Structures are given as structure tokens and as C-alpha cells.
Amino acid sequence: AKEFPEDFLFGAAGAAYQIEGGWDEDDKGASYWDVFTHIPAKIYNNDTGDVACDSYNKYKEDVALLKELGLKSYRFSISWPRILPDGTPIKINQAGVDYYLNLLKELKAAGIEPIVTLYHWDLPQYLSDLGGWLNPQIADYFGDFARICYKLFGDYVKYWITMNEPSSTCVNGYEQGIHPPGVPLPGAGAYQCAYVQVLAHAKAWHIYDDEFRAQQNGKVGLNNVCNWLYPKSNSTEDLAAQDRAMEFTCGLYVNPVWNGNWPQVIIDRVNYTSQKQGYSFSRLPEFTPVEIDYINGTSDFFALNIYTSYLIENVAEEAFPTPSLDQDAAYNISGDPSWTQSDAAWLYSVPDGARKVINYVNEKYKPSEIIITENGWADLGQLADQGRISYLKDYLSNILDAILEDGINVTGYTTWSLLDNFEWTDGYLYKFGLVQVDFNSANRTRTIKDSARWYQNITSTRQLFD
Numbered sequence: 193a194k195e196f197p198e199d200f201l202f203g204a205a206g207a208a209y210q211i212e213g214g215w216d217e218d219d220k221g222a223s224y225w226d227v228f229t230h231i232p233a234k235i236y237n238n239d240t241g242d243v244a245c246d247s248y249n250k251y252k253e254d255v256a257l258l259k260e261l262g263l264k265s266y267r268f269s270i271s272w273p274r275i276l277p278d279g280t281p282i283k284i285n286q287a288g289v290d291y292y293l294n295l296l297k298e299l300k301a302a303g304i305e306p307i308v309t310l311y312h313w314d315l316p317q318y319l320s321d322l323g324g325w326l327n328p329q330i331a332d333y334f335g336d337f338a339r340i341c342y343k344l345f346g347d348y349v350k351y352w353i354t355m356n357e358p359s360s361t362c363v364n365g366y367e368q369g370i371h372p373p374g375v376p377l378p379g380a381g382a383y384q385c386a387y388v389q390v391l392a393h394a395k396a397w398h399i400y401d402d403e404f405r406a407q408q409n410g411k412v413g414l415n416n417v418c419n420w421l422y423p424k425s426n427s428t429e430d431l432a433a434q435d436r437a438m439e440f441t442c443g444l445y446v447n448p449v450w451n452g453n454w455p456q457v458i459i460d461r462v463n464y465t466s467q468k469q470g471y472s473f474s475r476l477p478e479f480t481p482v483e484i485d486y487i488n489g490t491s492d493f494f495a496l497n498i499y500t501s502y503l504i505e506n507v508a509e510e511a512f513p514t515p516s517l518d519q520d521a522a523y524n525i526s527g528d529p530s531w532t533q534s535d536a537a538w539l540y541s542v543p544d545g546a547r548k549v550i551n552y553v554n555e556k557y558k559p560s561e562i563i564i565t566e567n568g569w570a571d572l573g574q575l576a577d578q579g580r581i582s583y584l585k586d587y588l589s590n591i592l593d594a595i596l597e598d599g600i601n602v603t604g605y606t607t608w609s610l611l612d613n614f615e616w617t618d619g620y621l622y623k624f625g626l627v628q629v630d631f632n633s634a635n636r637t638r639t640i641k642d643s644a645r646w647y648q649n650i651t652s653t654r655q656l657f658d
């Protein structure tokens with residue numbers, strides 16, 4: 193058997209909008225997800241996060257489950273409009289503050305380390321009306337929110353994650369418009385959003401560094417989903433496309449904070465396609481020298497989400513009829529028929545990819561510490577979830593090889609997710625939980641699945657058997 197290091201932080205994850213419910217309880221303001229899910233036909237089955245797992249009222253049960261499963265960490269997010277109803281510091285909602293303080297105290301009493309995400313996609317609607325992640329001033333609002341959270345909760349928190357998956361927010365929300373605010377802006381929206389999110393992240397990191405680090409002694413990191421992408425063939429074109437694809441999906445969002453700027457290949461590509469389209473400037477916003485200095489080196493650890501892998505094939509250059517990120521990126525993405533597919537079409541089990549992407553991130557960005565902040569399997573919610581057990585076992589085995597054989601400092605793993613929950617545009621169709629939630633019962637009854645018992649055995653022995 194292979195053994196995880198003694199202090200390895202095994203845990204599980206969740207996010208405010210996906211589990212809390214209480215969407216307008218106790219003076220909480222509306223986020224743009226609250227508004228978006230209330231528009232008919234945006235979400236599978238018109239599902240909403242209005243009640244979700246009702247963790248706003250049942251957080252003690254959640255912590256008891258974590259404890260029963262022997263988990264040592266819990267990644268959760270703070271709902272910005274639950275603390276600041278319109279997103280601004282003009283009003284702090286004491287009921288929201290109490291909720292997170294109570295949760296943190298409950299975790300502390302159970303000996304569970306919180307890993308706290310400041311922003312997991314629930315932007316206050318008022319700030320969305322102000323332009324959302326296209327408006328650079330949102331970075332200032334985010335800085336104020338971060339400062340308030342550090343002040344209120346920082347005594348309990350050693351790991352802060354500023355943003356969850358800028359790639360998802362920016363591509364789904366502002367390039368394609370399938371997430372809120374729901375207006376597609378191809379070829380411009382995702383880049384502008386990435387620019388603002390990077391600045392917002394850096395602001396939150398500097399505020400911690402300047403005002404809180406000395407007393408609170410925690411770490412602040414950026415999260416992104418970086419999946420390993422395989423070339424479809426060994427042709428020079430496909431290998432170059434593979435490299436480009438890693439940058440367009442991962443590097444675009446993380447390279448600025450680790451290396452001070454956009455990946456060079458993206459700067460070159462967007463400049464080139466913009467010129468071809470008659471622009472006198474690149475559609476990719478340029479960081480000024482002052483901004484580069486400000487954003488560079490602003491992550492204390494790498495918070496890495498890994499789900500799957502894809503095949504990448506070069507797209508031969510044609511005309512450039514309309515701007516789009518896909519056209520700038522110039523590759524096709526697909527799955528390999530030999531890979532096991534989950535119930536969600538986008539998610540295959542390709543465990544080798546986990547070790548490869550951990551090595552890629554480690555070599556490229558040289559973080560002193562990596563935490564795998566999401567990794568999980570989609571099914572339809574059955575208690576006998578052998579597919580999830582196989583997936584977790586194979587991914588954990590590769591993560592352990594990265595630690596033991598490649599010598600990489602991966603210090604924790606929070607599987608997605610503790611509870612079945614609201615899966616964004618998929619509503620409650622797919623389930624990722626170790627614990628089943630009965631969304632048809634008013635009580636949102638929780639039932640432990642087979643995968644949770646299997647995971648409990650791994651976390652208590654720290655051993656993984658072949």
C-alpha cells in the first residue's frame with residue numbers, strides 16, 4: 193500500500209450558492225445567480241438554489257457528517273451578498289456574519305481546518321448592474337469585501353482562496369453567456385473578465401499581505417481548474433495546439449499572478465487575430481507595467497481543481513469572420529472513446545492526467561504548495577456509487593505518485609463534493625456528493641453513500657491499496 197503524508201489534509205468541498213439556500217433569508221441580498229436562476233429556461237428543469245441543501249439552517253449536520261467521515265478539512269465559500277447585501281460596505285448583514293462565525297466555530301470544535309473561498313460565483317446583483325466582472329472598479333469592491341472577511345473571520349482561517357475558477361466565470365458568463373450575467377460577448381468578454389478578476393485577486397492578496405498576514409499568519413491563493421490536455425496526434429501542429437490549449441484554459445488566469453502577465457502565446461494570438469479583423473489594438477487588455485508589478489507573485493499556494501482530460505487537435509487557419517476566444521485559440525476539443533465517461537458528458541475518468549497536470553503546474557509556476565481543491569465524479573445520485581469510488585481511487589493514486597515519486601508538495605485534497613448540490617446550469621440533474629441529499633424532502637435528508645465510507649477508510653489509514 194502507498195501512504196499519504198501524516199499531515200495530509202483530506203477533506204471535502206462545497207460552495208455557498210450550491211448548498212446554502214436561504215437565498216433571501218435574514219436580509220441577504222440577491223446575487224446574479226439568484227436573479228439568473230429565476231429566469232425561465234436558463235437552468236435544467238428551472239431548478240434554483242433557493243433552498244438547495246438548506247445548509248444555511250443545517251450547517252451543524254454538515255459538520256457532524258465531516259466529523260463522522262474523519263475529514264480534516266472543509267472547503268466552503270462565503271456568499272458575498274449574505275455579508276454585504278448589495279456588495280458594498282455600506283451595510284454589513286449581522287445575520288450573515290453570525291452564520292459564518294457559527295460554522296467556523298463548529299468546524300473548530302470538530303478539529304476541521306476551514307479552506308475558505310471568498311468568491312465562488314455569487315456576485316451581488318448590484319455589482320453586476322454596475323458592469324460586473326467587466327468593470328475594473330469591481331476589483332476595489334472585492335478588496336473591501338475581502339478586508340471585511342479577513343477582519344471578521346481571519347482568526348479562524350489559515351487558507352483563503354480568492355476566486356473559484358476565473359475560467360468558468362469568464363468563459364461561461366462573459367464569452368458564452370450561459371452563466372450570469374447571460375450576455376455573450378465573444379472574443380472580448382472573457383478577456384476583460386480575466387483582467388478584472390486577476391486585478392481583484394491581487395487586490396485581495398495585497399490587503400491580506402499588508403494588513404492581516406502578520407497577525408493572522410494565513411495564506412491566500414488563487415484557484416483555477418486546470419485539466420491535462422493530450423494532443424490528438426504527435427504532429428507538430430497538434431503539439432503546438434496542446435500547448436496553446438493549456439494556456440487558454442489554465443495559463444490565461446493563473447500565469448498573471450504567478451509570472452506577471454498573460455501567457456505569451458495568448459498575447460501573440462489575440463494580437464494577430466485582432467489585427468486580421470481590422471482592430472487597431474488587441475482585444476486582450478494589456479497589463480500596464482504598474483499592474484504587472486502589482487499582480488506578480490500574489491499567490492501563496494496553488495489551489496488546483498482537476499476533473500478530467502481532453503484531446504486537442506489543431507484547427508487549420510482560415511478566415512476570421514467574427515471575434516471569439518475559440519477562434520483565437522484555434523483548436524478542437526474532444527474526448528477519447530476509450531475513456532470511462534460519467535453521467536455528465538464533459539467528465540471522463542483519465543487519472544494519468546492528474547499526475548501530468550500537477551507536474552505541469554509545478555514546473556511552470558513553481559508554487560511552494562499545491563492543494564487539490566476540487567476533484568469529483570458525476571452520477572445520478574445512487575447510494576451504491578461504485579463509479580465514484582473507482583474514480584477517486586485512481587485520481588488519488590496519481591496524486592500520491594506526484595507526491596511520493598515526483599516529490600511535489602501537494603498538501604491537501606478536498607473532493608467535490610461533500611453533499612449532492614445545485615450544479616449550476618445542470619440544476620439537480622447530476623450529483624457529485626459523498627452524501628446524498630433528498631431534494632424532495634423539506635428536511636433535505638442527508639444519507640451517507642458507499643463512496644463516503646470508502647473515503648473514510650482512506651482518510652483514517654492514509655493508505656491506498658492497488
Ligand SMILES: CCCCCCCCCCCCC/C=C/[C@@H](O)[C@@H](N)CO[C@@H]1O[C@H](CO)[C@H](O)[C@H](O)[C@H]1O
Nearest residue numbers: 207356357360417525526527537538608615616624
Ligand atoms: C460527448 C461529448 C464530449 C464532449 C467533450 C468535449 C468537452 C468540452 C469541454 C467543455 C467543458 C465544459 C464543462 C466543464 C466544466 C467544469 O470544468 C466545471 N464545471 C468545473 O467547475 C466546478 O465544477 C463542479 C462540478 O460541476 C462544481 O460545480 C464547482 O462549483 C465548480 O467549481
